[in-house]
Amino acid sequence: MTNKELSVEQREELLQTLQARFEKNMNRHEGLQWTNIQAKLEANVDKLWSLHEMEATGGEPDVVHYHPNSDEYMFYDCSAESPKGRRSVCYDREAWEARKNHKPETTAMDMAAEMGIELLTEEQYRELQQLGKFDLKTSSWIQTPEKIRKLGGAIFCDRRYDTIFLYHNGADSYYAARGFRGSLKV
Known part of the structure; x- marks a missing residue:
């Protein structure tokens, strides 16, 4: 495991955290489905590492957009205060x-x-x-x-x-x- 890879346990824990935040804050991403986002994340494990770093520094990342033309989800730090x-x-x-x-x-x-x-x-x-x-x-x-x-x-x-x-x-x-x-x- 390199320093920019997450263990299976870390990935699972992060996905659970992101899903719980997603479901708690539906006003940020109306019309989006978590299963689609999770599939995209699982296909881009390097992005999971970045999201883990956002989470570890207090950013509380959450999905705020989906761009259909590029098929990309956008995450922002959504912590109440600057991380x-x-x-x-x-x-x-x-x-x-x-x-x-x-x-x-x-x-x-x-x-x-x-x-x-x-x-x-x-x-x-x-x-x-x-x-x-x-x-x-x-x-x-x-x-x-x-x-x-x-x-x-x-x-x-x-x-x-x-x-x-x-x-x-x-x-x-x-x-x-x-x-x-x-x-x-x-």
């Missing part, structure tokens, strides 16, 4: 290297790449917020346009006062209440 195991990270490696003191352990972009997921875009973040109320106490880095990143910034979102806010910060900043949410196509 606990992915907080206190600056935006990317360039920002991390630019820090002189008190570097965080890793970066959002590095961690997402290692997990095999992508940071949510602004559009995806706003779409997620249509499915519930997320990040009421935390914030989440999102994909930053290259123009902003070249100038040293990065963007993040949260929900306050029943409104979704888009903010900016130096890409090298990090806070205990800021992490990132990811997406995964299966």
Whole structure:
């Protein structure tokens, strides 16, 4: 077993967790059938490893879309707050290297790449917020346009006062209440 493979027991436990979350939150994926999603997951075990990493870091991944043209299911982190195991990270490696003191352990972009997921875009973040109320106490880095990143910034979102806010910060900043949410196509 390599470090990116799950044991049979881990796969079964993850599938049970995902199915229970799917059934508990049908408003996120009306019209979709768990049996179809499970078959797709079982045919793509590398994606199961990524979902396991999302789960292990507190993301509570769930299906939010099905794209019939590409036959892909989209999973987003649906934890109430930014995933606990992915907080206190600056935006990317360039920002991390630019820090002189008190570097965080890793970066959002590095961690997402290692997990095999992508940071949510602004559009995806706003779409997620249509499915519930997320990040009421935390914030989440999102994909930053290259123009902003070249100038040293990065963007993040949260929900306050029943409104979704888009903010900016130096890409090298990090806070205990800021992490990132990811997406995964299966």
